[in-house]
Amino acid sequence: MTTQTYRVEGMTCDGCAKAVRRALGTRLPEAEIEIDRPAGLVTIAGAHDEAVVREAIDDAGYDFGGKAA
Amino acid sequence: MTTQTYRVEGMTCDGCAKAVRRALGTRLPEAEIEIDRPAGLVTIAGAHDEAVVREAIDDAGYDFGGKAA
Numbered sequence: 001m002t003t004q005t006y007r008v009e010g011m012t013c014d015g016c017a018k019a020v021r022r023a024l025g026t027r028l029p030e031a032e033i034e035i036d037r038p039a040g041l042v043t044i045a046g047a048h049d050e051a052v053v054r055e056a057i058d059d060a061g062y063d064f065g066g067k068a069a
Numbered sequence: 070m071t072t073q074t075y076r077v078e079g080m081t082c083d084g085c086a087k088a089v090r091r092a093l094g095t096r097l098p099e100a101e102i103e104i105d106r107p108a109g110l111v112t113i114a115g116a117h118d119e120a121v122v123r124e125a126i127d128d129a130g131y132d133f134g135g136k137a138a
Contacts, residue, residue: 002085010084010087010088011084012082012085013081013082013083013084013085014081014089015079015081015082015084015085015131016081016082016084016085016094018073018079018130019079019088019129019130019131020130021083021130022130023128023129023130032107052136058095059092059095059128059129060088060128060129060130061086061087061088061089061090061091061092061129
């Protein structure tokens with residue numbers, strides 16, 4: 001898939017958002033990552049696999065909530 | 070090594086501390102993990118490899134600062 005928004009729970013501060021961004025960036029160096037922390041949304045633009053996103057979020061210690069839209 | 074305290078930078082809220090705890094717990098299910106978030110310290114009691122701790126912290130998006138004491 002190319003551009004997709006996912007729900008991520010538990011990003012309570014900017015440090016959390018930064019951590020999620022870094023966890024995703026390590027695994028998806030080619031993708032553009034946008035984080036809407038207050039809404040608990042992460043948008044990934046660029047070819048990626050949802051399973052990789054889930055794993056990155058899990059490993060970072062946040063809750064992956066699947067596709068948002 | 071058995072019990073060791075490490076420096077971890079960037080844990081700015083309790084969500085961050087929880088994320089670090091989870092990232093470490095996944096990789097070191099047998100160890101006891103104590104986090105002093107304001108001080109930026111993580112203590113691990115139980116056999117573990119420093120490289121595994123470093124990787125967990127890195128993957129979680131925080132900065133591993135090596136042994137604290």
